[in-house]
Amino acid sequence: GAGVSQSPSNKVTEKGKDVELRCDPISGHTALYWYRQSLGQGLEFLIYFQGNSAPDKSGLPSDRFSAERTGGSVSTLTIQRTQQEDSAVYLCASSTREGEKLFFGSGTQLSVL
Amino acid sequence: QKEVEQNSGPLSVPEGAIASLNCTYSDRGSQSFFWYRQYSGKSPELIMSIYSNGDKEDGRFTAQLNKASQYVSLLIRDSQPSDSATYLCAVNDNQGGKLIFGQGTELSVKP
Numbered sequence: 492g493a494g495v496s497q498s499p500s501n502k503v504t505e506k507g508k509d510v511e512l513r514c515d516p517i518s519g520h521t522a523l524y525w526y527r528q529s530l531g532q533g534l535e536f537l538i539y540f541q542g543n544s545a546p547d548k549s550g551l552p553s554d555r556f557s558a559e560r561t562g563g564s565v566s567t568l569t570i571q572r573t574q575q576e577d578s579a580v581y582l583c584a585s586s587t588r589e590g591e592k593l594f595f596g597s598g599t600q601l602s603v604l
Numbered sequence: 605q606k607e608v609e610q611n612s613g614p615l616s617v618p619e620g621a622i623a624s625l626n627c628t629y630s631d632r633g634s635q636s637f638f639w640y641r642q643y644s645g646k647s648p649e650l651i652m653s654i655y656s657n658g659d660k661e662d663g664r665f666t667a668q669l670n671k672a673s674q675y676v677s678l679l680i681r682d683s684q685p686s687d688s689a690t691y692l693c694a695v696n697d698n699q700g701g702k703l704i705f706g707q708g709t710e711l712s713v714k715p
Contacts, residue, residue, distance in 0.1 A: 522701065532707065534705040550702070582648075588701075591636065592638055593638075593694075595647040595648050595649070597646075598647055
């Protein structure tokens with residue numbers, strides 16, 4: 492596609508439920524990133540994938556968070572046993588290579604009740 | 605902990621004035637620097653990238669980089685109300701591949 496696509500755009504869930512967020516990067520982009528942005532805050536790095544290399548998971552806040560990237564393209568961010576503090580906008584971005592300019596999707600607004 | 609620091613603002617300037625946004629970073633090895641604009645409720649969009657010391661101009665925007673001082677800035681000339689947004693500074697992590705973002709500076713351009 493022309494841009495980074497994320498789904499769903501909004502997700503409301505109950506505390507303790509699992510959620511999956513999806514990201515489809517720009518075709519040909521080898522690097523894919525997940526960031527989180529809480530209301531009025533900056534972007535918090537979560538994880539990134541570069542080609543076939545092992546992902547950099549250094550930003551994941553707890554073991555309830557995991558992500559995978561299948562076939563070097565689509566990525567899924569999974570949050571298990573959601574907590575209210577997980578409520579935020581989850582942004583996916585892709586780039587032609589790591590450390591380069593990022594192109595962001597429109598984000599998933601996650602609300603944990 | 606590698607950091608990128610910005611004044612949170614809000615920075616308020618009158619229409620037609622120059623807005624100056626500043627950013628400092630802690631990783632001396634960083635090589636790539638970016639400015640993103642984020643309108644309320646929207647995703648960040650890239651407006652400038654800079655890799656070498658000095659100035660880089662693109663229309664009304666000028667990015668300035670001083671690696672010795674670990675400082676990068678963005679100047680917006682002839683500011684317009686449509687420039688009102690949060691401006692995020694991002695710096696690459698030289699030992700990894702991620703971009704580290706500052707907290708953003710909120711800019712308000714008053715008609």
